[in-house]
Amino acid sequence: MDKCRITLADSDLSYLAPIELLLLREYANQIELQIITDKEYLRQFFADPQHIDVLVINEDLWQDEFRRQDIRQLFFLCEEEHPNIHTEENDIVLYKYTSARDVYASINIVLRRQLGTQTRLVTQSVMVYSPQGGSGKTTTALGVCCGLTNLGSRVLFISLEPLQTFSGLLPETPSMSDALIQQMIAGRVDTATLQSNILHNVFDYLAPMQYPLTSYGIGAGLYTAILQTASGQLGYDFIVLDCSSDFTADKAALMRSATFVVLPFHGDRDGACKFQKLRLCINTSDTEKYIFVHTPSTSIPVTSEDFPPLLVIPPVAGLEQNGPADLSKIQASSAFTELIYRFL
Numbered sequence: 431m432d433k434c435r436i437t438l439a440d441s442d443l444s445y446l447a448p449i450e451l452l453l454l455r456e457y458a459n460q461i462e463l464q465i466i467t468d469k470e471y472l473r474q475f476f477a478d479p480q481h482i483d484v485l486v487i488n489e490d491l492w493q494d495e496f497r498r499q500d501i502r503q504l505f506f507l508c509e510e511e512h513p514n515i516h517t518e519e520n521d522i523v524l525y526k527y528t529s530a531r532d533v534y535a536s537i538n539i540v541l542r543r544q545l546g547t548q549t550r551l552v553t554q555s556v557m558v559y560s561p562q563g564g565s566g567k568t569t570t571a572l573g574v575c576c577g578l579t580n581l582g583s584r585v586l587f588i589s590l591e592p593l594q595t596f597s598g599l600l601p602e603t604p605s606m607s608d609a610l611i612q613q614m615i616a617g618r619v620d621t622a623t624l625q626s627n628i629l630h631n632v633f634d635y636l637a638p639m640q641y642p643l644t645s646y647g648i649g650a651g652l653y654t655a656i657l658q659t660a661s662g663q664l665g666y667d668f669i670v671l672d673c674s675s676d677f678t679a680d681k682a683a684l685m686r687s688a689t690f691v692v693l694p695f696h697g698d699r700d701g702a703c704k705f706q707k708l709r710l711c712i713n714t715s716d717t718e719k720y721i722f723v724h725t726p727s728t729s730i731p732v733t734s735e736d737f738p739p740l741l742v743i744p745p746v747a748g749l750e751q752n753g754p755a756d757l758s759k760i761q762a763s764s765a766f767t768e769l770i771y772r773f774l
Contacts, residue, residue, distance in 0.1 A: 434544055439466040439487040440507055448530035448581040449486075449537070451774050456538075460545055483544055486537060488526070489515050503540050507533075530581060553661035556773060557688040559673040559681065561704040565694040566725035569760065570743060570769075571672035572599055574692065576761040577770035579633045583667040586628065586660055587635035590650050590673045594638030599757045600631055605640035614648060619655040621663045632761055634666075650680035668773065677711060685712060690773055694725045694743070721772055741769055 436453065438446045446465055453463060466472045469491055476496050485496075486505040492515060506515060507526045517523060522540075524533050558571040568591070575587045589596060610627045613619045627637045636656070639646065650673065660666055671688070673681060685691050693708075695701040705722075714720040724740040746763045760766075 433460060433462045434483045434541065435462045435464075435481065436484045436541075437464045437466060437482050437486070439472055439485070439491050441467050441469065441488065441491065443467050445526070449534050451581060452530070452534045452583075453537070453541075455774055457541065457545070461541075484537065484540060486524075502544070505537060529579075531579070531584065553666050553669060554689040554773065555657065555661075555669045555671065555687070556690045556692060557671045557673060557684055558692045558694070559675075559685070560694045561675050561677055561708050562695055562701050563675050565696055565701070566743070567675070567694050568596065568599075568672050569746065569749065570692060570694045570723065570725065570766070571670050572596070572757065573743070573746070573760050573763065573766035574770065574773075575633045575635075575668075575670050576757070576763075577766045578668050578670075578773065580761065581770065581774070584665065585633040586664070586666045586669045587633055588653065588656065588669060588671050589636070589638060590643070590653060590671055592643045592674055594643070596635075596638065599760070600635055601629070604629075604637060606637040611639070611646055611648070614652045614655055615646070617652070617655050619659045621659055624656060624659050625664070628664075632757055650674075650678065650684055677708070682712065689719070691720050692769065693720060693722045695722065695740075697724050697740075718772075721769065723769060741772075743769065 434457070438449060440446050443465070446467075450463065450465060453461060466475060472491055473493070476493075476499055479499065481500040483502045484505070485501050485503070486507060487496075488507045489509070492506065494516065497518075503520070503522070505522045505524055506517065507524055508515075509526050522536060524536055526533075556571075556574055558567055558574065560567045568589075571587065575585045578585045587600075606627050607623070610619065610623050613623060628634050629637055639648075643649075653671075657669060660669055671684065673684070693705075693714075695705055708714075714722075722740050724742045744765050746760055746765055749759055
């Protein structure tokens, strides 16, 4: 079967990048993808006969003469909800400044029809853990959620902290229902109950428990039922787990089953000692899966040669200031960009 030929045309490469990543992640072996950002090159490209299965083009780059080409499906990227261009019956108009996920979802419907597939991505899990308190673990987990969401992924955030406060960055009401807690304890969670406990603010997140985790007799291992239901029934691309600093058999089991494990550390003596202790407990040689990140609290440098190569996540501007916490500061930050691309 010939590959589906897709052309994305927009003068803003940064706008096209998330859509490109989503297409390649799901259809890498089934599509031939071309990105065009230069108007003159686009004109020359269409001067020759072309067959394109899907053309996604900014209205400013469009010329009516392009219709002479063999284009099976045409998407217009428009900066106004009511475009000033002539459209035909089968054309699809996309509002450019909606989320990349929504733009991709529209393209994906057409692609699946053309490719004759209903394949869905397997949910990937990202576990964020550090044995070092105050290492920026929750901020890193929330940064991962924001970054993946910005790239169009569907994300569920779950806190496994004993006191689920989300560092004040997410609203905490309503609390998790007793019905879901009882299902977790029983080891079987139904889809309807789980959905009723999922809240939304930038990304989806599981409602926090009203009382400390330990007061219910629940350990990290009992979240397995939630992970199974969310992965199998709710269609998330990523589930991000924010884990407490204690190291238990449940945490080790989660590490083994997670797709990625992000390990934030401060590069001081305490961080070096905790890191060495952790390496005695788990094999972190798989550098694709285990990603160590340096999260400097102030200007503390990485002083230990015992650390593996680290990604450096700079402080998020504004979070260190007193005053109401604001998730939008994390959402707008580029601090987590390099880390996010590891998952894609």
